[in-house]
Amino acid sequence: MPALPAHWPSKVWLAPLTKGGNLPFRRLCVDFGAVVTMSEMAYARQVKKRSRAEMALLRRHASEKVFGVQIAAGKVEDAVEATKIAVDQGADFVDLNCGCPIHDTVKRGMGATLLQRPGALGKIVAAMAEAVEVPVTVKIRTGWKEDKVNAHEVAKIVEESGAAVLTVHGRTREQRYTKSADWELIGEIVRQCSIPVLGNGDVLTWHEGKHRLELSGAAGVMLGRGALIKPWLFRECAAESEWLPSSDERLEVLLRFAGYLKEHFRDDERGRTRAMRFLPWHLGFFARWRPMPEERFQAAALEHPLMQTRFEDDGADDLGPVERMLRDPREDVHEQLAALLWEAVDLDGLRGAVEELAARTPAVDASEVAGDVAVSHG
Numbered sequence: 491m492p493a494l495p496a497h498w499p500s501k502v503w504l505a506p507l508t509k510g511g512n513l514p515f516r517r518l519c520v521d522f523g524a525v526v527t528m529s530e531m532a533y534a535r536q537v538k539k540r541s542r543a544e545m546a547l548l549r550r551h552a553s554e555k556v557f558g559v560q561i562a563a564g565k566v567e568d569a570v571e572a573t574k575i576a577v578d579q580g581a582d583f584v585d586l587n588c589g590c591p592i593h594d595t596v597k598r599g600m601g602a603t604l605l606q607r608p609g610a611l612g613k614i615v616a617a618m619a620e621a622v623e624v625p626v627t628v629k630i631r632t633g634w635k636e637d638k639v640n641a642h643e644v645a646k647i648v649e650e651s652g653a654a655v656l657t658v659h660g661r662t663r664e665q666r667y668t669k670s671a672d673w674e675l676i677g678e679i680v681r682q683c684s685i686p687v688l689g690n691g692d693v694l695t696w697h698e699g700k701h702r703l704e705l706s707g708a709a710g711v712m713l714g715r716g717a718l719i720k721p722w723l724f725r726e727c728a729a730e731s732e733w734l735p736s737s738d739e740r741l742e743v744l745l746r747f748a749g750y751l752k753e754h755f756r757d758d759e760r761g762r763t764r765a766m767r768f769l770p771w772h773l774g775f776f777a778r779w780r781p782m783p784e785e786r787f788q789a790a791a792l793e794h795p796l797m798q799t800r801f802e803d804d805g806a807d808d809l810g811p812v813e814r815m816l817r818d819p820r821e822d823v824h825e826q827l828a829a830l831l832w833e834a835v836d837l838d839g840l841r842g843a844v845e846e847l848a849a850r851t852p853a854v855d856a857s858e859v860a861g862d863v864a865v866s867h868g
């Protein structure tokens with residue numbers, strides 16, 4: 491089974507994440523050991539028009555070592571032009587999105603729609619690969635829906651069209667996040683392909699990553715929600731051990747992230763407004779972090795992905811005020827926490843402010859506590 495070539499010196503990649511994969515967040519992932527990072531999905535047609543918003547998605551941070559731009563395209567001309575522009579802007583590789591399930595994308599013939607048009611998909615990939623020197627990669631789902639799983643056929647076309655790497659997110663378009671990712675099927679695709687295949691879906695802990703890699707024989711794994719919940723997952727995967735950060739350590743991570751947002755968007759009122767489209771949203775993911783010591787969770791992880799499992803938040807009554815705030819699932823609390831992070835000068839001041847927030851915030855109603863880490867999206 492082919493391994494990744496030497497210019498991709500990591501088996502653990504950050505998945506493309508619309509909204510989540512913003513530059514400040516990717517920078518945080520790099521701090522925690524991410525080597526291969528990817529942009530949010532950019533619409534090729536908008537890139538071709540050099541729309542400001544779309545061009546902003548192509549920007550890389552100086553710390554990013556291997557940076558890929560993901561595009562969504564339904565037409566060869568759009569894909570080729572956007573690929574060239576992405577490379578001009580400094581992308582080390584360009585990825586074609588063939589998995590986006592969102593109505594607006596699929597109705598325009600992009601994203602997961604391409605799984606239903608493998609011939610067209612092949613033409614787009616071939617033209618992209620022809621147009622640039624850098625590698626072209628492709629990210630697919632297993633098919634449109636359960637009775638239309640066609641990843642085997644699509645994978646064959648993708649590799650024949652000149653893609654350097656294929657990523658398989660082990661779910662269909664219709665399944666969204668309702669089912670566990672099918673790593674057996676990912677393994678089948680790995681075995682049939684002569685190019686490296688990355689597996690993707692439900693990796694929340696380093697030991698799940700290791701197990702899914704062994705199970706499938708994949709060349710690597712892509713981290714999506716796991717990285718959003720704990721960007722230090724990259725470091726955990728490399729070290730093969732879990733970091734169980736204290737609430738102070740997590741506040742420090744958040745402070746650092748707020749600092750990166752300020753640098754990116756600027757530390758003024760306008761920058762604050764822009765950053766606040768991201769920070770509270772990210773806190774919704776960070777709030778799902780739970781300590782999952784390997785000795786207690788490894789057996790369960792072999793049975794069923796931890797990302798998809800509902801756990802009681804045991805000991806929740808004894809959590810300190812800061813820990814309670816950090817785990818709070820409510821959006822209004824994320825808004826308030828984000829405001830404190832933006833204003834914070836140092837860890838001590840922030841901790842004090844979060845303790846005050848905890849004192850004036852009513853306890854979460856039991857019915858509001860999910861107790862699991864499952865996250866649904868698009």
Ligand SMILES: Cc1cc2nc3c(=O)[nH]c(=O)nc-3n(C[C@H](O)[C@H](O)[C@H](O)COP(=O)(O)O)c2cc1C
Binds near residue numbers: 508509510560713714
């Ligand atoms: C917030 C969010 C945004 C996403 N945006 C994209 C995207 O722009 N392009 C893409 O190919 N997949 C996108 N995905 C899917 C992820 O890349 C990944 O395939 C999926 O979440 C499964 O991996 P996970 O179980 O590790 O999260 C997104 C997922 C999430 C949660």
